[in-house]
Amino acid sequence: QVQLQESGPGLVKPAGTLSLTCNVSGGSISSSHWNWIRQTPGKALEWIGFIYYGGTTNYNPSLRSRATISIDTSKTQFSLRLTSVTTADTAVYYCARGYPSRNWGQGTLVTVSP
Amino acid sequence: DIQMTQSPSSLSASVGDRVSITCQASQHISFYLSWYQVKPGKAPKVLISDASNLERGVSSRFSGSGSGTDFTLTINNIQPEDIATYFCHQYDNLPWTFGQGTKVEMK
Numbered sequence: 001q002v003q004l005q006e007s008g009p010g011l012v013k014p015a016g017t018l019s020l021t022c023n024v025s026g027g028s029i030s031s032s033h034w035n036w037i038r039q040t041p042g043k044a045l046e047w048i049g050f051i052y053y054g055g056t057t058n059y060n061p062s063l064r065s066r067a068t069i070s071i072d073t074s075k076t077q078f079s080l081r082l083t084s085v086t087t088a089d090t091a092v093y094y095c096a097r098g099y100p101s102r103n104w105g106q107g108t109l110v111t112v113s114p
Numbered sequence: 115d116i117q118m119t120q121s122p123s124s125l126s127a128s129v130g131d132r133v134s135i136t137c138q139a140s141q142h143i144s145f146y147l148s149w150y151q152v153k154p155g156k157a158p159k160v161l162i163s164d165a166s167n168l169e170r171g172v173s174s175r176f177s178g179s180g181s182g183t184d185f186t187l188t189i190n191n192i193q194p195e196d197i198a199t200y201f202c203h204q205y206d207n208l209p210w211t212f213g214q215g216t217k218v219e220m221k
Contacts, residue, residue: 044212
């Protein structure tokens with residue numbers, strides 16, 4: 001059973017960069033779509049983007065090119081970088097595998113605050 | 115973007131009731147729809163994929179139906195452990211989008 005676990009700072013300052021990593025265990029990272037999804041305080045879910053194991057990426061245009069997803073197959077992990085954050089980026093961030101996503105991490109809360 | 119309109123936003127049910135949650139897509143998405151159960155502090159769980167396929171290990175009390183633009187998640191004989199928020203999700207067109215969620219509570 002593939003398991004995913006998010007990690008990263010829980011607090012980021014406005015205009016700063018949010019960086020999260022998802023560690024994948026119990027399966028190969030050399031296949032499938034690897035996604036980042038977030039849930040805002042208002043409880044809506046928003047797909048941020050995915051990286052396919054070969055390196056192909058696709059992002060939600062709503063993020064206006066602020067997001068970058070990368071993958072490190074040697075470490076079986078993938079990462080999210082979100083630049084120029086505002087309070088609107090405060091959310092629980094999930095990493096998830098698949099299309100549709102069948103395996104999810106438990107999520108990590110990131111708060112954007114001075 | 116495809117808008118997913120989910121209703122109701124919340125509902126209250128008694129143990130043993132049958133409840134239905136609907137999701138309407140703003141354009142045709144064939145059968146590319148899944149349903150998720152989300153509980154606080156836990157990893158979201160996929161219940162249904164491809165509109166009506168019950169995922170492995172999911173209780174048969176859950177069922178999905180629909181195609182095109184209109185979809186339904188039905189929970190038969192609802193139990194206390196079903197208290198959660200449920201989301202529909204379309205994966206036909208990028209960017210993938212979700213419904214606004216339905217919070218299910220027990221009376």
